[in-house]
Amino acid sequence: MIKRPGQQQLLLPVSPVFMWTSLLVALLVNMIPIGRAAWMPDLLALVIVFWGVHQPARVGIGAAFMFGLLMDVHQSSMLGQHALSYTTLGFFAIMIHRRLLWYPVLSQALQVLPLFALSQFIEVITRMIGGGVFPGWGVLVSPALEAALWPLATALLLAPQRRTPEPDENRPL
16 A cells, blocks of 8 residues: 555555456345336446446446346346446546546546436436336436445445555564
């Protein structure tokens, strides 16, 4: 844990196993059969945006598309609804990743809110074009909850990178 006063902490490299495991866990949490209400946050979308911002070379548009197809098949929704939404999220997360990392976590949450709102808009419009009904105005709560979960996701998903590379009892850092 190397940190100088007034600067951000230097992080260790992310483990690919941890990164893909977190994506699979978010997918499994989304697949829990608890009755998907319109206001519930999409944790897979949150994790896709997080890794798209922090590791754009590893988690990109292709991974977002594949996870979207898995969600489409699981929810028996129109094939491509989640895939289009997650692909758009992945693209915009990669597009803003350099700028976003300059800001503190709370400012980052405000800046990813439009991404989550756009994703939700794409899902609702695609569902309605395919003959579905409008899910109600509770759908506006989901992007706000996803943005509110951004600081928690940042703390949890960056925790393994914040440990010291060589723990030593005598070193003050």
